[in-house]
Amino acid sequence: MLLIDCPHCGPRAEPEFQYGGEAHIARPGDPSALSDEAWATHLFFRSNSRGLHAERWRHSHGCGRYFNAVRDTVTDRFACTYPTGTPRPDIADKPGETR
Amino acid sequence: MAGHFSALSLLRQATGGHRRWTAQWRDAAPAADYDVVIVGGGGHGLAAAYYLAKEHGVHRVAVLEKGWIGGGNTGRNTTIIRSNYLWDESAALYDHALKLWEGLSREINYNVMFSPRGVMMLAHTQHDVQVFQRHIHANRQNGVDNEWLTPREAQRFCPPLSIASDSRYPVLGAALQRRGGTARHDAVAWGYARAASERGVDIIQNCAVTGIRRGPDGAVQGVETTRGFIAARKIGVSAAGATSTVMQMAAVRMPLESYPLQALVSEPVKPVMPCVVMSNTVHAYISQSDKGELVIGSGTDQYVSYSQRGGLQAVAHAVEAVCELFPTFSRLRMMRSWAGTVDVTPDRSPIIGTTPVPGLFVNAGWGTGGFKATPGSGHVFAWTIARGTPHPIAAPFSLDRFRTGRLIDEAAAAAVAH
Numbered sequence: 240m241l242l243i244d245c246p247h248c249g250p251r252a253e254p255e256f257q258y259g260g261e262a263h264i265a266r267p268g269d270p271s272a273l274s275d276e277a278w279a280t281h282l283f284f285r286s287n288s289r290g291l292h293a294e295r296w297r298h299s300h301g302c303g304r305y306f307n308a309v310r311d312t313v314t315d316r317f318a319c320t321y322p323t324g325t326p327r328p329d330i331a332d333k334p335g336e337t338r
Numbered sequence: 339m340a341g342h343f344s345a346l347s348l349l350r351q352a353t354g355g356h357r358r359w360t361a362q363w364r365d366a367a368p369a370a371d372y373d374v375v376i377v378g379g380g381g382h383g384l385a386a387a388y389y390l391a392k393e394h395g396v397h398r399v400a401v402l403e404k405g406w407i408g409g410g411n412t413g414r415n416t417t418i419i420r421s422n423y424l425w426d427e428s429a430a431l432y433d434h435a436l437k438l439w440e441g442l443s444r445e446i447n448y449n450v451m452f453s454p455r456g457v458m459m460l461a462h463t464q465h466d467v468q469v470f471q472r473h474i475h476a477n478r479q480n481g482v483d484n485e486w487l488t489p490r491e492a493q494r495f496c497p498p499l500s501i502a503s504d505s506r507y508p509v510l511g512a513a514l515q516r517r518g519g520t521a522r523h524d525a526v527a528w529g530y531a532r533a534a535s536e537r538g539v540d541i542i543q544n545c546a547v548t549g550i551r552r553g554p555d556g557a558v559q560g561v562e563t564t565r566g567f568i569a570a571r572k573i574g575v576s577a578a579g580a581t582s583t584v585m586q587m588a589a590v591r592m593p594l595e596s597y598p599l600q601a602l603v604s605e606p607v608k609p610v611m612p613c614v615v616m617s618n619t620v621h622a623y624i625s626q627s628d629k630g631e632l633v634i635g636s637g638t639d640q641y642v643s644y645s646q647r648g649g650l651q652a653v654a655h656a657v658e659a660v661c662e663l664f665p666t667f668s669r670l671r672m673m674r675s676w677a678g679t680v681d682v683t684p685d686r687s688p689i690i691g692t693t694p695v696p697g698l699f700v701n702a703g704w705g706t707g708g709f710k711a712t713p714g715s716g717h718v719f720a721w722t723i724a725r726g727t728p729h730p731i732a733a734p735f736s737l738d739r740f741r742t743g744r745l746i747d748e749a750a751a752a753a754v755a756h
């Protein structure tokens with residue numbers, strides 16, 4: 240079970256949270272101008288990173304707010320959490336330590 | 339090398355004190371080049387190698403496995419086999435597999451312990467009832483057996499099942515596929531490995547693929563591995579949860595996400611469960627192994643992960659559901675739990691076929707329910723690799739469907755797992 244540090248409420252157990260998928264996937268600005276490839280990429284293709292992964296979480300049984308996190312998908316350890324709307328913090332993948 | 343298994347050979351070994359058994363397949367070292375390299379020594383990859391050698395006359399084949407064969411999801415799954423999927427494309431694919439299961443032990447001369455004991459899927463809400471009945475009708479149209487049982491009939495088929503009307507999610511009925519059942523997961527990997535090896539396929543363990551080399555025309559030339567470069571004219575990727583990572587080596591992005599999926603077993607007891615019971619609504623999947631352990635599957639954890647471990651709450655959730663459906667099992671102790679990494683597609687259907695890279699083929703996205711498809715998947719993937727064009731059954735499952743929008747949405751049939 241993950242221990243997740245909500246930026247608004249502090250560390251809480253995973254069952255209080257709902258995973259919201261990969262973070263920083265922007266909705267297309269002009270949908271009708273999009274090619275089929277671009278639609279497919281937007282809707283279906285994800286980085287599925289092995290290593291650091293930026294993702295959304297919602298503290299659904301707490302403050303109810305969405306926030307972002309960077310987590311290592313090999314160790315499941317969180318590198319950081321940060322509010323939505325802010326860019327992904329510049330944290331380097333450290334393969335030696337995490338794999 | 340390994341010799342043919344028969345009643346006589348077993349008897350001979352028994353009287354000889356079982357001292358003359360030999361290795362069942364060659365643990366090969368990599369050669370310099372192959373016609374086809376399969377990445378991933380799970381059931382799907384091994385089956386593909388076997389059918390390449392047997393049905394397409396391609397003998398210079400290597401299966402590269404980073405750990406040991408069957409050590410991935412093949413050896414971690416709850417072995418539920420059924421083919422009652424909703425759409426025509428899926429019914430064709432999964433029933434192709436089920437028909438191969440029915441003759442598999444004989445085909446590969448290895449007892450995979452296929453046991454068609456019946457798979458019963460429980461309906462707990464009006465929505466479930468309607469969805470299952472729709473499935474039953476769709477399946478009948480496709481010649482796939484699936485029948486509706488009343489709660490009482492369900493209990494007669496599976497006596498330990500509680501159909502109490504005061505439970506949180508009472509059983510309102512069930513869909514039963516009698517041809518469904520289970521098989522021995524390890525035996526599937528070992529049996530295909532042995533049969534493929536006998537036909538000249540090199541099974542290479544402890545050999546992780548770390549890169550895919552491509553020529554100036556973009557076509558594949560071979561793979562970089564932890565045991566050196568291995569040249570190949572064609573590469574078939576069958577790496578389950580690791581597929582995105584492997585395909586990335588050829589700069590191909592996949593519509594996949596990898597999640598932990600857990601299972602657990604109880605202490606062994608006398609036969610109590612005559613069939614397989616699944617409940618997608620309350621997240622419980624249960625059968626009894628021939629050793630006597632109750633084998634229980636849970637739902638996936640919610641986040642992307644390659645850790646091969648999940649949270650206890652997912653397991654607890656499955657166990658709570660099992661205890662409600664089978665009150666007598668509440669006193670059993672659970673012995674072990676574990677997780678695999680399952681590769682999930684947006685429409686819960688697999689991806690089998692060609693890729694934008696010449697010579698590179700992929701068979702993935704089986705997610706939480708690909709064990710049941712092992713023989714059929716390997717069979718159509720071998721055809722696809724050998725001819726360079728998708729097998730008719732595999733054709734609808736192209737990578738391109740995410741661009742064209744021709745999805746095969748099995749979210750209801752596959753639900754969350756198995």
Ligand SMILES: Cc1cc2nc3c(=O)[nH]c(=O)nc-3n(C[C@H](O)[C@H](O)[C@H](O)COP(=O)(O)OP(=O)(O)OC[C@H]3O[C@@H](n4cnc5c(N)ncnc54)[C@H](O)[C@@H]3O)c2cc1C
Nearest residue numbers: 378380381382404410411412415416418547678708709710
């Ligand atoms: C807990 C659990 C329960 C399940 N229950 C069911 C069920 O009841 N019924 C059902 O039908 N399905 C079930 N499934 C799903 C099923 O297990 C899989 O869909 C199926 O086994 C996939 O087979 P595979 O051969 O493609 O994958 P795997 O057996 O995972 O084989 C892939 C192999 O690729 C290797 N590999 C990865 N990367 C590399 C690399 N870079 N180089 C070399 N080798 C590499 C891995 O080590 C692995 O051995 C379950 C899965 C899990 C985890």
Ligand SMILES: [Zn+2]
Nearest residue numbers: 245248298302
């Ligand atoms: Zn919060």
